[in-house]
Amino acid sequence: MPQLLPFYFVNQLSFAVLVLGTLVYVFGTYVLPVFVQLFVTRMYVTKL
Template sequence: MPQLIPFYFLNQLSFAFLTLIGLVYVFSKYILPLFTFQQVIRLYITKLSNR
């Protein structure tokens, strides 16, 4: 059934695109701010320990 091949690739492409959008959203909303907060805390700890 070669007539179904374009629909298969379109399904793969749309699933990959939605997965990429979901990953970008989760990383930007939940994971990356935690790393930024962790770096700020480390900076404050080193500044306080150098006094």
């Protein structure tokens, strides 16, 4: 049914935007601060 094809692409695009936004939030909140803290700790240990 070709009349439903644009709705499929809109649904796929909205799902991709939702997943990308969720990944950016999770990485920015939980994953990246751990790496920053790890690198800061390594810097302090090497300067001691």
